[in-house]
Amino acid sequence: MWIKICANTNLDDALMAAELGADxxxxVFAPSKRQVTVEQVAAITPHLPRNVERIGVFTTTSDDEIIQIVGKADLTGVQLHGGHHDAEYISRLGARPGENYVEVIRTASxxxxxxxESDRQAAELLLQLAHHTRVDTRILLDSKVKDELGGTGIAFNWAKARAVIDSDSRLKAHDIILAGGLNPENVADAIRALHPWGVDVASGVEEVxxxxxxxxxxxxxxxxxxVRL
Structure with a gap:
């Protein structure tokens, strides 16, 4: 099980996650209570084990700016919320000539x-991501509460998402990451319900x-x- 600990704002927390076995x-570079700057992250990443992935979370940031941040902050991957990033850009980002490979995670909320209707829209977006991105693009399922994307601490209906994933062979071929409302008390049940490739947590492991x-x-x-599936 691949595990991502998200919304880090300081070196101590990022190192602790790595030492405890996070992958x-x-x-978070997007507007958030946990938002960080490229300078803050650039001061953290050199001190992390090189086998630990370093992923930036973005929403409306321009494609060119994301590429600049990836380099300055020494990121190995990007997590994209929102649908404004076209397939051509995703392909370019994931395989930039002469540079290290950048892992791409697309998000369906x-x-x-x-x-x-909202369930239908979520399912439709999930299928679109599966069919219009390369099969090596990871897909993250997250909760949406009103206008908040991520960090809500509230879980969505795992059974409905599982039914959509099971209905489509192309979708099942992608690495599916489960987020949204996970915590130490429910993560095992969530994994058994959805059978994801990985899990992602932020607020569920925070003090503040x-x-x-x-x-x-x-x-x-x-x-x-x-968990053993």
Whole structure:
């Protein structure tokens, strides 16, 4: 099980996640209570183990600016929220000549307690991402509460998402990452319900926004690793 600890704002938390066995740490460049600058992240990444992925989270940032941030902050991957990044750009970002490979994660947001129409829209977006991006592009499922994308601490309906994934062979070929409302208490149930390739957590392992709780972080990673599907 691939595990990403997201919304890091300081070196201590990022190092702690890596030492506890996380596969990736995330940094939020999008507007958020946990937003960081490229300068902050550039001061953190040189001190992390090189086998730990370093992923930047973006929304409306321009494509050219994202590429600049990837270089300045020494990122190995980008997580893109929103649909304004076209397929050609995704391909260029994932395989830039003469540079290190950049992992790409596309995001589909599922409205919490949504109606049939919002569920249909989420399913449609999920299928579009699967069919219009390279199969090596990872797809992250996250919760949406009103206008908030990510970091909500509230889970969406895993069973509905699982039904969509099971319905499409192209979608099942992608690495699916589950986020949204995960915490040490429910991550095992979430993994059993959705059978994701990976999990992603931010608020579920925090003391306060932007500051991780060591014991919750430890229990989350242990619980996710313990699941056998």
């Amino acid at each position: 990736a740490v995330g940094f 599922w409205v919490v307690n949504g109606d049939e 926004p932007g500051r991780k709780a060591p014991e919750r972080l430890k229990r989350f990673i242990e619980a996710a690793r313990a």
